[in-house]
Structure formats: structure tokens, C-alpha cells
Amino acid sequence: MSIIDWDESYSVKINLIDGQHKKLFDLTNQYHKAFTEGRSQNAIRQLIDGLLNYAAVHFATEERYFSEYGYPETESHKHEHKIFNAKIAELTRKRKTGEAIEHDEVIKFMRIWLEGHIKGTDHKYIDFFAKNGLR
Ligand SMILES: [Fe+2]
Numbered sequence: 001m002s003i004i005d006w007d008e009s010y011s012v013k014i015n016l017i018d019g020q021h022k023k024l025f026d027l028t029n030q031y032h033k034a035f036t037e038g039r040s041q042n043a044i045r046q047l048i049d050g051l052l053n054y055a056a057v058h059f060a061t062e063e064r065y066f067s068e069y070g071y072p073e074t075e076s077h078k079h080e081h082k083i084f085n086a087k088i089a090e091l092t093r094k095r096k097t098g099e100a101i102e103h104d105e106v107i108k109f110m111r112i113w114l115e116g117h118i119k120g121t122d123h124k125y126i127d128f129f130a131k132n133g134l135r
Pocket residue numbers: 062077081117121122
């Protein structure tokens with residue numbers, strides 16, 4: 001049972017980024033599934049770790065493309081990543097200190113990112129990278 005599904009409306013027309021976005025949807029769904037099925041705290045923590053680690057990989061990939069191609073909106077886009085990274089750092093800290101992480105908090109965060117950020121901020125670079133031949 002998934003709670004958030006990737007479809008073409010999320011595509012940014014770049015294979016590597018679409019692949020990473022799909023994986024983030026997948027990891028979010030896996031985490032949600034583990035939670036709703038009442039899997040062990042340990043299994044759930046591992047999924048949170050996987051999600052947070054992959055988020056860092058993904059932001060680094062996007063930002064590498066920005067600097068490689070001289071994307072003009074790099075700064076504002078990176079600023080949004082920074083806000084997400086602050087939340088990721090907070091969740092990682094909670095995760096490490098054993099503080100409770102609210103399931104709803106994680107899902108809300110992923111929704112803002114996957115629905116809001118991809119369709120808003122990420123979609124702004126589609127034309128730029130397409131014109132530069134990245135696919
Ligand atoms: Fe982004």
C-alpha cells in the first residue's frame with residue numbers, strides 16, 4: 001500500500017533525477033508500509049536512515065548539475081535544499097539520540113518535498129536543462 005505515487009507529472013525530463021525521485025517515493029512508501037504494518041522499531045529506524053541518506057545523495061546530484069551547467073536559479077534552489085537539510089539534520093539527530101520521531105512528521109515532510117518542491121522548484125529547471133541537452 002503506497003501513500004504517494006510517482007507519475008509522469010513529476011518528471012523533470014532528466015533520467016538520473018527522475019530515477020532518484022522515484023527511489024525517494026519508493027523509500028517513503030516502504031517506510032510508511034513498515035510503520036502501518038507495525039514492523040519493529042529497528043526496521044523503521046533503518047528505513048528512516050536510508051531515506052535521509054539518500055536525500056543527501058539526491059541534493060548533491062542536483063547541485064552538481066547546477067554548477068556544471070551554470071543554472072541561473074542555483075542560489076534560490078539551493079536555499080530550499082538547505083531548509084530541507086535542516087529538517088533532515090533534525091530527524092537524524094532525533095534518530096541518533098533515540099528521541100521519538102512522529103510518523104506524521106516524516107510523511108508531512110516528504111509530501112512537502114515530493115509534491116511541492118518537485119512540482120514547483122524542480123520543474124523550473126526543466127527548460128533550462130533541456131535546452132542544454134541534458135536528459
Ligand atoms: Fe531540488
